[in-house]
Amino acid sequence: MxxxxxxxxxxxxxxxxxxxxxxxxxxxxxxxxxxxxxxxxxxxxxxxxxxxxxxxxxxxxxxxxxxxxxxxxxxxxxxxxxxxxxxxxxxxxxxxxxxxxxGVYIGNYAEIKNSNIREKSIISHFTYIGDATIGANVNIGAGAVTCNYDGESKHHTFIGDNCFIGSGTMLIAPLNIGAKSITGAGSVVTMNVEENITVVGNPARKLK
Known part of the structure; x- marks a missing residue:
């Protein structure tokens, strides 16, 4: 050097x-x-x-x-x-x-590991994105985590275009979040989410 x-x-x-x-x-x-x-x-x-x-x-x-x-x-x-x-x-x-x-924005205290982040997505604060594919125009809220390790193996998370991942969301991989979907703040998402719906809670369920 x-x-x-x-x-x-x-x-x-x-x-x-x-x-x-x-x-x-x-x-x-x-x-x-x-x-x-x-x-x-x-x-x-x-x-x-x-x-x-x-x-x-x-x-x-x-x-x-x-x-x-x-x-x-x-x-x-x-x-x-x-x-x-x-x-x-x-x-x-x-x-x-x-x-x-x-055009991706990665703010303060974020970690991105072995992941593909598509155009104009925003990952602002205190977030871990590991072994993930994130679509275009996705907003990842503060404190969200892709929980990629189950104690034995690493697993992948897929997030479609135009999703909004609420602050503090835990995404338990393997997981697929459909395009234009929303997770409420603090949600623990353990199952795949269809396109264009909102899930909230622990475990996360479709908002009626």
Whole structure:
């Protein structure tokens, strides 16, 4: 790992290292035009960062593909792909072959593990998404968890497009939530949910 000693700018590559003496970037890393790397950021391995993306401060990236116009701050991202216009942080983690599509917002204290998050979905606060496929335009409320481990095996959660997952919802995998469905705050969902219905309670039941 190399410690940068100067900002690099030439005719082919134009990016900004705000504080080169406190920024660490491996020689294998590729930075796009217009990138800004804030202090105390570590970028390692086969990471490739698209144009006009801002990393840091205090962020760690390793073996990442990051699209254009993304923002990652005070966060850790490893072995995953972000498409364009993704925002992550502060204090969140993306890992283990996750794929984050265009325009996704991942807020503070969230963890995404081995999951596929489709376009313009929102995962705001204190949330764990593990071994999941989440559709487009889904809102995941604060404190929601995909309960993917039963003590012996990991299981997958599928959430369809345009769903609203209420705060504190526990999704007990394996599980399939149909498109346009809603879970009430604090629901414990143990069975598949059909499209376009609302479930509430523990265990969650269809709202009459």
């Amino acid at each position: 190399s410690k940068l000693t100067k900002t690099e700018e030439d005719s082919d590559t134009q990016y900004t290292i705000v504080d080169p003496s406190n920024t660490y970037i491996d020689p294998s890393v590729e930075l796009g035009k217009g990138c800004v790397i804030e202090p105390f950021s570590f970028i390692k391995g086969k990471t490739k960062i698209g144009d006009n993306t801002r990393i840091g401060p205090n962020s760690y990236l390793e073996n990442m593909i990051v699209g254009s116009n993304c923002k990652i701050f005070y966060s850790v991202c490893i072995d995953s792909t972000l498409e364009k216009d993704v925002q992550i942080g502060p204090y969140s983690r993306v890992r283990d072959n996750s794929f984050i599509s265009d």
